[in-house]
Amino acid sequence: MHWSERYIGQPYIRGDQDCAALAERVAREVLGIDVQVPAQRGQGAFSRSAQIEREKFDVAERVDEPIDGQPVIMICCGRAQHIGVMCDLGGEWWVLHADEGFGAVIRQRLRDLAPGGIRVEGFYRWMHA
Structure with missing residues (x-):
């Protein structure tokens, strides 16, 4: 069984169990990395996008391959x-994510x-340090 199985179907809860919280939780529980994503999330597409652009390189670095x-x-x-x-x-690569529209954590190819x-x-x- 893949580690992602335990997350599938967990409910989406804005700010508590949203996509950023899921990514942070997987980093901690699966990788043993203490990642601190911003607790305050932007509301709406423009705000979320600006926040991601402003803060993504504070916690992660871009890589060429998944x-x-x-x-x-x-x-x-x-x-x-x-x-x-x-x-x-x-x-085969899949993406695990907390999908607001679906209302839960899903895994998609x-x-x-x-x-x-x-x-x-x-x-x-x-x-991480």
Whole structure:
């Protein structure tokens, strides 16, 4: 069983169990990394996008290829406003993310994001002490 199974189906709760909180929790519980994403989240697409652009390099560095258990920033509605966690399942990449519209944590094939209107902004690796 892949580590991501335990998160699938957990409810989406804005500010408490949203996409950033999920990524932070996976970093701590799976990777043993204490990541501190901002507790205060922007409201709305413009605010979330500006916050991500302003603060992403404080906690992560961009990498060329996805890494299992590490973050991915996604573009929704034309703006980078969503974060997920990469999952390598049998040589295929999936994204674990807390989806507000679905109301829960889901796992989607990376190749299936684009048909759903989501693009990858970039793959990242958490920075930690």
